[in-house]
Amino acid sequence: MASYKKRGYKPKKEKVVDNVNEETFDESQSAVAEAFNTLDETANKSEQWIEKNSKPLFYGLIAIAALILVFLAYNKYVSEPTQTEASNELAYPRTFFDKAATSTGKAADSLYTLALEGGDGKYGFIDIADSYSGTKAGNIANYYAGISYLKMNKYEEAIDYLSKFDSDDELLGPTALGAIGDAFADINQPEDALDYYEKAANKKDNEFTSPLFLFKAAQTAMGLKEYNKAEKLFTTIKEKYPTTEQGRDIEKYINSAKYAQ
Incomplete structure (x- = not known):
């Protein structure tokens, strides 16, 4: 049987937006275009500002x-x-x-x-x-x-x-602080001496100045009857610097501080 078209019938056309099929139109293209427009505007403003403030x-x-x-x-x-x-x-x-x-x-x-x-x-x-x-x-x-x-x-x-x-020198920095501690000790200001001995011990971590000034700090703490602090300082020598001159017989000093409490 032959097919026919109704009178006045027109084929249905797909709606086209900017020559792009509506069904396949990518909204991101519009966003990109908008971004470029924004960049252009920003660039123009920057150029105007530079031109205005060039001098x-x-x-x-x-x-x-x-x-x-x-x-x-x-x-x-x-x-x-x-x-x-x-x-x-x-x-x-x-x-x-x-x-x-x-x-x-x-x-x-x-x-x-x-x-x-x-x-x-x-x-x-x-x-x-x-x-x-x-x-x-x-x-x-x-x-x-x-x-x-x-x-x-x-x-x-x-x-x-x-x-x-x-100075941040490995030896001179701690030695200077320790010498200040010695000076305070010699003018009978043990609290200040203890403070500077601790600073000297902590200035640089090495096996020369650190155990030396920890030991001086601990002895000064003993003289101040701060036995708990002295024990901690002596123990630090035992734990960190056991092979140094100060660390060899440190156990007896730890016991002296412990039993003096």
């Missing part, structure tokens, strides 16, 4: 560049030569300091005095620490000055100079 930005960049150049020039022509000069100045007082370390009595005191005050137109540790305070040599001069005063039994001066010294 301040230019002058700002010049200022930053000038500061960098000044910093580099200062390091090259001022800081580095000053560091070298200060290091050279240390050689003279170090000679007397080293000699004093192997001397005793008045001879040692005379040598430490020369190391501190200088002579023959040469700076001593005091002058170097003062004149080159911003340099490494000036910093180390504080250490040597403090140790010199400590050896001469001038404890307040020793504390003053050693307190100005700052």
Whole structure:
């Protein structure tokens, strides 16, 4: 039987959006387009802002560049030569300091005095620490000055100079703090001594300074009748540094602190 079309019949057309079949239209395409439009608007605003502020930005960049150049020039022509000069100045007082370390009595005191005050137109540790305070040599001069005063039994001066010294060196950092502890111990301020011994012990973890100052801290705690604290400090030596000089006979000190409580 022949088929036929009704009069006035028109085939049904699929709705098309922007030449894309509605059934297959990907909404993400619209989102991407919107994102690009947003980026374009942002870029245009940024360009307008840069154009408007081009002169301040230019002058700002010049200022930053000038500061960098000044910093580099200062390091090259001022800081580095000053560091070298200060290091050279240390050689003279170090000679007397080293000699004093192997001397005793008045001879040692005379040598430490020369190391501190200088002579023959040469700076001593005091002058170097003062004149080159911003340099490494000036910093180390504080250490040597403090140790010199400590050896001469001038404890307040020793504390003053050693307190100005700052170092992360494995040995010098803890030694300086421990020397402050010694100075406080010698002027009968055991509480302060204990504090600095503990700081010295904790400054760097090594088998040279840590057990030494833990032991001094524990002994000081015993003198203060802080037996529980002393026991803990002695026990730390036993647990962490058993093969060191302080650790070899540490058990008897632990027992002394334990039974004193």
